[in-house]
Amino acid sequence: GAGAQSWALLGCLVRVLLWVASALLYFGSEQAARLLGSPCLRRLYHAWLAAVVIFGPLLQFHVNPRTIFASHGNFFNIKFVNSAWGWTCTFLGGFVLLVVFLATRRVAVTARHLSRLVVGAAVWRGAGRAFLLIEDLTGSCFEPLPQGLLLRELPDRRSCLAAGHQWRGYTVSSHTFLLTFCCLLMAEEAAVFAKYLAHGLPAGAPLRLVFLLNVLLLGLWNFLLLCTVIYFHQYTHKVVGAAVGTFAWYLTYGSWYHQPWSPGIPGHGLFPHPHSSHKHN
Structure with a gap:
């Protein structure tokens, strides 16, 4: 009857939508993996982050200062930037776990790669x-008054704050540091997926979805880094924070992880050596 035809039509529509969603998922993950897997583009990405931090503050003269992103209490600043490392560990940890275990089926190797997040x-x-x-060593205590700030001779931050005053010192932007470090780390880890796909390893819809979620999170970190350098902190504080984040990436991913006594670079030990097949012939 008409009811059976309606259900059949609905089932057909659902199958078409699922097929379209699956096609988009596979296409999107393939293109994103190819993009992030390019060494040339990753080097350009470093230049992009540097440009955002150095020249991004100039945009403050061309944006609306009343936008929601200019408020310290905006949703993104509270829910994402303040807990950026937790979000990064959650999304990236799931991706690394799946990629390494599906490629090797070895718990010890998986734990070693996850130790990079530790x-x-x-x-x-x-x-x-x-x-x-740094803020403690460079700071001084001030009492807020209607006429301005009055310098108080209190020796440290704790006693200053306990007295109801304000401690002012050189403040490195922890948000700029964290977002820069997370961006570089995620780009390096996600780049492995291109090689993973090239080796024909299991790459079903769940793994591809987790990968794309990491790509979206990486895009969000880039956007929030731009918002941070436009609306918050002093210029040198932002530049120093980003420089420390880049230096932390260089010490780990650019240097230490290449040593045999380290957690290893992303993708290390997951794929057969390109010449290994010839040795068995």
């Missing part, structure tokens, strides 16, 4: 403590 967490914590130490 190192990243240590870098983030260490940098945060170092930034607070």
Whole structure:
């Protein structure tokens, strides 16, 4: 009857929509993997981040200062930037776990690759403590008055804040540091997917979806980094934060991870050596 035909038509429509969604997922993941897997484009990406931090603040003269992104209490600043490392670990950890385990089926190798995120967490914590130490060493205590700020002779931040005053020192932008470090880290980790696909390893819809979620998060970090350098912090504070983030990436991914006693670079030990097949012939 008419009811059966309606259900059949609905089922056909659902199958078409699923096919379109699957096609878009496969096409999008292939193109994103090709883009992130290009060494040339990754080098240009470093230049892009540097340009954003150095020249991005000039855009403050051409944007609306009342936009939601200019507020310290905006949704993105509270929910994403303040917890950027947690979001990065969640999304990127799932991607690394799937890629490494599907490629090797070895728990020890998977744990070794995931340990790069542990190192990243240590870098983030260490940098945060170092930034607070710099602010403590360079700061002074001020009492806010209707006429302005009055300098108070209090020895440290704790006693200053306990007295209800303000501590002013050199503040490295932790947001700029973290977003820069997360952008470089995610671009390096996600680049492995191009080689993974090229070797014909299992790449079903769940893995491709997780990969695209990481790509979207990387895009969000780039956008929020641009918003941060436009609306928040002083210029030198932002540049120093980004420089420290880049230096942290260089010490880990650019230097230490290439050593045998390190967690290894992304993709290390996952794929057969290109000449290995000839040795068996």
